[in-house]
Amino acid sequence: MSDTIKEIEKIVPFELDAGLIFSGKTSGRMVQGFESPSSFTPKEDLEYLFHESSRDVVVWFMDSSDPLYVFGPSGCGKTSLIKQLAAKLNYPVFEITGHSRLEFPEMIGHLTVKAGNMEFQYGPLALAMKYGGLFLLNEIDIIDPATAAGLNGILEGEPLCIPENSGEIIRPHPMFRFAATANSNGAADETGLYQGVVRQNLAFMDRFWLCEIEYPTPAAEAELLSRKVANLPENIRSKMIEYANSVRKLFMGEATGNLSDTIEVTFSTRTLIRWADLTIRFQPLARQGIQPVTYALDRALGYRSSRETRTVLHELAQRIFPIEDES
Numbered sequence: 001m002s003d004t005i006k007e008i009e010k011i012v013p014f015e016l017d018a019g020l021i022f023s024g025k026t027s028g029r030m031v032q033g034f035e036s037p038s039s040f041t042p043k044e045d046l047e048y049l050f051h052e053s054s055r056d057v058v059v060w061f062m063d064s065s066d067p068l069y070v071f072g073p074s075g076c077g078k079t080s081l082i083k084q085l086a087a088k089l090n091y092p093v094f095e096i097t098g099h100s101r102l103e104f105p106e107m108i109g110h111l112t113v114k115a116g117n118m119e120f121q122y123g124p125l126a127l128a129m130k131y132g133g134l135f136l137l138n139e140i141d142i143i144d145p146a147t148a149a150g151l152n153g154i155l156e157g158e159p160l161c162i163p164e165n166s167g168e169i170i171r172p173h174p175m176f177r178f179a180a181t182a183n184s185n186g187a188a189d190e191t192g193l194y195q196g197v198v199r200q201n202l203a204f205m206d207r208f209w210l211c212e213i214e215y216p217t218p219a220a221e222a223e224l225l226s227r228k229v230a231n232l233p234e235n236i237r238s239k240m241i242e243y244a245n246s247v248r249k250l251f252m253g254e255a256t257g258n259l260s261d262t263i264e265v266t267f268s269t270r271t272l273i274r275w276a277d278l279t280i281r282f283q284p285l286a287r288q289g290i291q292p293v294t295y296a297l298d299r300a301l302g303y304r305s306s307r308e309t310r311t312v313l314h315e316l317a318q319r320i321f322p323i324e325d326e327s
Helices: 003-010 018-022 054-062 078-088 104-108 124-131 145-149 218-228 234-252 269-281 283-288 292-300 307-320
Strands: 013-017 030-034 068-071 093-097 109-114 117-122 134-138 160-162 168-170 177-182 209-212
Touching: 003 124, 013 018, 018 030, 018 054, 018 078, 030 054, 054 068, 054 078, 054 209, 068 078, 078 093, 078 134, 078 177, 093 124, 104 109, 104 124, 117 124, 124 134, 124 160, 124 168, 218 234, 218 269, 234 269, 234 307, 269 283, 269 292, 283 292, 292 307
Parallel strands: 068 177, 068 209, 093 134, 134 177
Antiparallel strands: 013 030, 109 117, 160 168
């Protein structure tokens, strides 16, 4: 038996007070989790700021009647939200990222040679179903609809049959959860922003509980930056958030005025934090006549974009960040 199997066989389901876990106040409402974390449990970020949408995912964890489908724009924190909530419950997460050629063996497992013998190695879906845990399928709207439809039985709570492992039947563990993330709601991408997204089968989508997540509010990101980069002046942090939201609008094609062209990059909260951190690190460059904010911006985001987009990003930065703000 592999070390992986030995470890996850030892994890013990445990009932936790939902209010105490998610808000710090006893509520009397219980949620199923695990007694202690394992190597498959995401590391908890104590400074993570939960979205307002997190209440939907919390309720889902408390009574998971259907699989969960979380969708929203790139960089809004879909995967991190699910994993941080799982971390609070000590939930093991077995994760895979979808792609156009994804096939069942990648999710279920495959035969491998070990010590001269053929042995079946479980994939993330089989592990979650057999031993209890969260199967997280990212970018589900990129996979082929025929492959996705093959999951219908599992989404309905039916057992998994593995012919390659002597016809093994895996009945869903009581702690098994199925969650997926996507940029679209399964009805294809009408915006043209996400290459590879395809329309999913209506019957497949009907099996999910859908949850839409947007970018964090300015107030939420202001609180987060105050924790992460407290030594950066508040007015600079505020303008960074304003800038990030302007870039997001350009990305989504929602900007107005002279800067109204759609661009190919967006501003995740992670990128926002990186930009603020780099601005502090590069502050000594101000003595050389180099603006730390724009210098850090290229290294946090600009260099990922085309030259045309970088010009737009710099023009936007000049509007929002007067030179005197960086002195």
